[in-house]
Amino acid sequence: MSASTTIKNPGLLKLDLTIRGMKISRDALATPEISRTLRLSQEIGAALELDIVLPENVMVNIPIRECLAEDRPYTLTEKDGRFFIIGGDAKTEVWVAPLAGFYEKKTSTGVSMAKIGRTYAGYLAISPTPVCEFIFQELACRYCDLEAKKGRAWSVEEVVETVEAAVAEGVAEYICLNVGYTDSPDGGIALLEPYIKAIKHRFDLLVCVQAQPPTSDEWIDATYAMGIDSIAYNLEAYDPDVFEGIAPGKMRLIGRDRYFEALKYAAKIFPSGAVVSNLIVGLESIASTLKGIDMLAALGVIPTLPVYRLATDSEETMGRVEAMAPVFLHLQNALKRNKLSPTWISHFNLALNAIDGHYFGGEAPLGQRWQKVLKSKHGGRIAHSISNVRRRLRVRPADDEVG
Amino acid sequence: MNRSKTARVKVDARPLSIVVLSRSARIFAFVAIALLFWAIVSWPTPKGLTPTGQKALAIFVVSLILWVSQLLPLAITSLFAIVALPMMGVMDKAKAYSLFGNEAVFFIMGAFILAAAMVKSGLSSRVALFFLKRFGGGAKQLILGLLLVPAFMAFWMPEHAVAAMLFPITLEIIHSLELRPGQSAFAKSVFLAAAYGAIVGGVATFLGGARNPLAIAILRQTTGQSIGFLEWMVAVVPTVLILLAIAYFLILYFFKSEITDISRASAVLEARIKELGKPKLEERLIGLIMLIAIVCWITIGKTVGLANIAITAVVLMFVFKLVTWKDIEDYVNWGVILMYGGAIALGYGVASTNVAAWVAKSTVLSWSLTPLMLMTIIVALSIFLTEGISNVAVVAILLPLGISAAGSFGIDPKVMTLAVAVPSGLAYMLPMGTPANAIAFSSGFIKVKDMVKIGFILNVSSIIVFIVIAKVYWPLLGLKF
Ligand code: SF4
Numbered sequence: 001m002s003a004s005t006t007i008k009n010p011g012l013l014k015l016d017l018t019i020r021g022m023k024i025s026r027d028a029l030a031t032p033e034i035s036r037t038l039r040l041s042q043e044i045g046a047a048l049e050l051d052i053v054l055p056e057n058v059m060v061n062i063p064i065r066e067c068l069a070e071d072r073p074y075t076l077t078e079k080d081g082r083f084f085i086i087g088g089d090a091k092t093e094v095w096v097a098p099l100a101g102f103y104e105k106k107t108s109t110g111v112s113m114a115k116i117g118r119t120y121a122g123y124l125a126i127s128p129t130p131v132c133e134f135i136f137q138e139l140a141c142r143y144c145d146l147e148a149k150k151g152r153a154w155s156v157e158e159v160v161e162t163v164e165a166a167v168a169e170g171v172a173e174y175i176c177l178n179v180g181y182t183d184s185p186d187g188g189i190a191l192l193e194p195y196i197k198a199i200k201h202r203f204d205l206l207v208c209v210q211a212q213p214p215t216s217d218e219w220i221d222a223t224y225a226m227g228i229d230s231i232a233y234n235l236e237a238y239d240p241d242v243f244e245g246i247a248p249g250k251m252r253l254i255g256r257d258r259y260f261e262a263l264k265y266a267a268k269i270f271p272s273g274a275v276v277s278n279l280i281v282g283l284e285s286i287a288s289t290l291k292g293i294d295m296l297a298a299l300g301v302i303p304t305l306p307v308y309r310l311a312t313d314s315e316e317t318m319g320r321v322e323a324m325a326p327v328f329l330h331l332q333n334a335l336k337r338n339k340l341s342p343t344w345i346s347h348f349n350l351a352l353n354a355i356d357g358h359y360f361g362g363e364a365p366l367g368q369r370w371q372k373v374l375k376s377k378h379g380g381r382i383a384h385s386i387s388n389v390r391r392r393l394r395v396r397p398a399d400d401e402v403g
Numbered sequence: 404m405n406r407s408k409t410a411r412v413k414v415d416a417r418p419l420s421i422v423v424l425s426r427s428a429r430i431f432a433f434v435a436i437a438l439l440f441w442a443i444v445s446w447p448t449p450k451g452l453t454p455t456g457q458k459a460l461a462i463f464v465v466s467l468i469l470w471v472s473q474l475l476p477l478a479i480t481s482l483f484a485i486v487a488l489p490m491m492g493v494m495d496k497a498k499a500y501s502l503f504g505n506e507a508v509f510f511i512m513g514a515f516i517l518a519a520a521m522v523k524s525g526l527s528s529r530v531a532l533f534f535l536k537r538f539g540g541g542a543k544q545l546i547l548g549l550l551l552v553p554a555f556m557a558f559w560m561p562e563h564a565v566a567a568m569l570f571p572i573t574l575e576i577i578h579s580l581e582l583r584p585g586q587s588a589f590a591k592s593v594f595l596a597a598a599y600g601a602i603v604g605g606v607a608t609f610l611g612g613a614r615n616p617l618a619i620a621i622l623r624q625t626t627g628q629s630i631g632f633l634e635w636m637v638a639v640v641p642t643v644l645i646l647l648a649i650a651y652f653l654i655l656y657f658f659k660s661e662i663t664d665i666s667r668a669s670a671v672l673e674a675r676i677k678e679l680g681k682p683k684l685e686e687r688l689i690g691l692i693m694l695i696a697i698v699c700w701i702t703i704g705k706t707v708g709l710a711n712i713a714i715t716a717v718v719l720m721f722v723f724k725l726v727t728w729k730d731i732e733d734y735v736n737w738g739v740i741l742m743y744g745g746a747i748a749l750g751y752g753v754a755s756t757n758v759a760a761w762v763a764k765s766t767v768l769s770w771s772l773t774p775l776m777l778m779t780i781i782v783a784l785s786i787f788l789t790e791g792i793s794n795v796a797v798v799a800i801l802l803p804l805g806i807s808a809a810g811s812f813g814i815d816p817k818v819m820t821l822a823v824a825v826p827s828g829l830a831y832m833l834p835m836g837t838p839a840n841a842i843a844f845s846s847g848f849i850k851v852k853d854m855v856k857i858g859f860i861l862n863v864s865s866i867i868v869f870i871v872i873a874k875v876y877w878p879l880l881g882l883k884f
Binding site: 218220224225268269390394396397398 | 412413419426
């Protein structure tokens with residue numbers, strides 16, 4: 001499929017931009033939106049991303065450093081203050097989100113807030129602590145940013161200050177916390193507890209967490225009780241060999257079966273559609289990914305599908321969009337079959353998900369109405385209140401007999 | 404971060420509609436209770452009851468449900484009763500609140516404070532160890548000691564305080580013998596003996612359980628009669644002795660000790676005594692004040708007043724700086740004191756409005772019962788009800804009705820008072836029946852079925868012993884039925 005064809009379909013364009021990348025023209029590079037991102041990226045010594053809004057509000061997020069190479073099928077240009085993506089002989093207008101202002105702020109302890117939190121299409125991602133047993137045992141996930149794991153843990157106050165700045169700016173509708181693995185029954189989630197408590201205490205925000213499954217299910221109950229609204233135990237690949245290859249620590253210290261067990265249990269504990277697991281598309285055969293989607297959906301888990309980022313325009317990448325496109329349609333159908341609504345996962349805009357299924361030939365997008373509510377002025381607060389009420393009803397002391 | 408604390412939660416994953424229903428059960432219960440209250444008040448007044456009596460009946464029924472279900476803490480139900488009585492026009496508010504100042508309430512408070520002083524100073528442990536050491540000759544003797552010592556101590560201080568004070572000692576004895584939960588019959592005997600000793604001993608005087616003075620207060624408020632400290636002891640102690648003997652043989656029968664050598668247990672007792680050192684001056688003084696108070700209760704209690712003696716003893720302890728207010732605050736169960744005030748007011752309310760008489764007439768009086776049958780029913784009701792609900796609640800509920808029925812059967816109200824108050828202290832079967840059982844159960848050595856098995860036999864034995872004593876021995880004391 002040529003770039004000029006792809007460009008007409010925002011879903012396909014998102015997919016192709018993720019796989020094959022984009023370069024930035026000289027005029028665009030000179031715009032404040034992009035020059036500021038580049039400058040700050042160098043200042044803090046970490047790759048920042050460009051949030052680009054494609055037609056029909058489809059978000060795509062591209063690391064800015066990847067845009068400096070020349071061999072890309074698409075070009076971001078600027079004319080009279082408007083941005084366009086050009087592919088072949090076709091072009092489409094896009095909107096480049098300005099870099100969040102809080103990135104240039106510092107916490108009261110002098111840490112750049114850009115190091116603590118990053119916004120991606122409306123959610124704020126934070127890894128409060130670099131602790132991870134996988135790294136310690138030299139079993140780190142292949143995609144892990146090991147450089148970022150060399151620093152110290154952020155204090156609760158530093159995290160809260162960053163959240164406060166992002167919320168004040170209106171760029172954080174959700175908080176997504178990430179945590180590594182610890183060799184304890186909670187699997188690492190307990191490390192997040194003080195941060196979650198503080199965030200929930202100060203802000204009306206939904207909190208999503210990406211963590212590793214704890215050894216015992218009671219810690220999944222505790223995870224929900226802590227105030228977490230959506231949990232992700234990321235499988236990354238369905239094929240056991242590929243899984244071990246990409247995430248050796250997960251395979252050897254936790255085990256693939258435990259992922260399925262924990263996801264299944266979590267799906268009973270969390271609201272429907274609030275338990276998710278990544279399957280990276282392009283990492284394993286498409287057939288294997290499809291099996292993974294079916295398996296997760298049958299457990300009541302929403303698969304999210306980040307795309308394996310090659311960012312090269314080569315022979316190898318050319319046919320990928322065509323090959324991958326059916327996966328998203330399959331996802332939409334699998335969710336429908338299992339009566340799952342991807343309402344809680346709009347924060348995973350980085351990945352393509354069932355909301356985007358219609359771009360690949362599916363029916364009207366799932367969960368779109370709820371997404372609109374969430375994004376409305378009071379929607380976030382309403383969702384937060386509903387989530388709190390549900391938690392208050394369901395969580396009990398363990399010695400309280402249920403039933 | 405306290406990780407284990409975090410994990411101690413459970414998420415109820417049942418369908419949300421069921422969760423909401425089960426969570427709202429409490430609200431539904433209160434709505435149902437309110438409707439019942441309204442229904443009783445607005446029904447046509449039954450024959451034999453006045454409209455005021457009808458309102459008192461509604462308050463009594465609601466309090467009864469709340470005490471039994473424990474939807475509210477016992478003390479809060481009492482506060483409800485004391486507020487509802489004047490609000491519904493059952494009695495004047497000045498009268499309702501003045502009942503809170505009943506002598507029994509102050510006697511209970513004084514007794515609690517004296518017990519707190521004994522526990523805090525270490526005097527109670529010293530007395531327990533002193534006597535226990537004398538039973539170190541063998542396994543059976545030790546069990547006898549663990550039954551008799553708490554029983555004797557519960558004559559003079561609340562049974563739950565005795566059980567709590569003895570528990571660390573019994574636990575240490577069991578650990579020294581390296582006994583394992585689930586396997587050791589001796590350990591079961593030890594914990595059960597300590598619990599049953601405290602329970603049985605607790606009915607012997609006014610000091611063992613505050614339900615006893617409460618019963619006297621209800622008797623006095625409803626009939627003007629009373630029972631003296633010594634009179635009570637003389638009437639009840641034979642029952643106590645027989646029950647202790649039965650408990651001892653039942654424990655030996657059901658839990659055949661697997662050990663004979665208890666020298667290590669004796670060593671523990673020795674070590675504990677050494678640890679306490681010589682009696683401190685404050686212990687001696689507290690002991691002396693307590694002794695004087697006991698003598699006064701027995702000799703001049705009726706004329707001077709039990710509460711006056713108790714409070715004077717408390718004041719003396721403060722005069723000699725033997726305790727601080729902080730010590731007292733930590734040890735005294737103030738909620739129970741509130742509970743008693745409300746229960747006395749309610750008892751007075753149902754008696755003065757003839758509700759008790761009306762209920763008695765519509766129930767027991769309408770059945771053709773003999774006095775013996777009535778007594779047996781009351782004793783059995785008290786003893787089995789107290790397994791599930793607070794012994795104070797049993798007294799507050801049953802006694803006004805019992806006293807009212809007593810007159811028609813020619814039963815001395817004092818006999819009826821004893822027939823409710825004494826059995827209501829004898830909960831042997833369930834861990835939640837009384838704090839002494841709960842403490843023994845918390846050791847991990849006793850299973851519920853152990854307690855139920857031996858407790859049921861003790862319950863039945865207690866009913867028989869009580870009735871036989873009441874029939875044969877009490878007439879000699881002038882207490883007839
Ligand atoms: S779980 Fe994997 S990605 Fe996360 S910190 Fe550990 S090694 Fe890195």
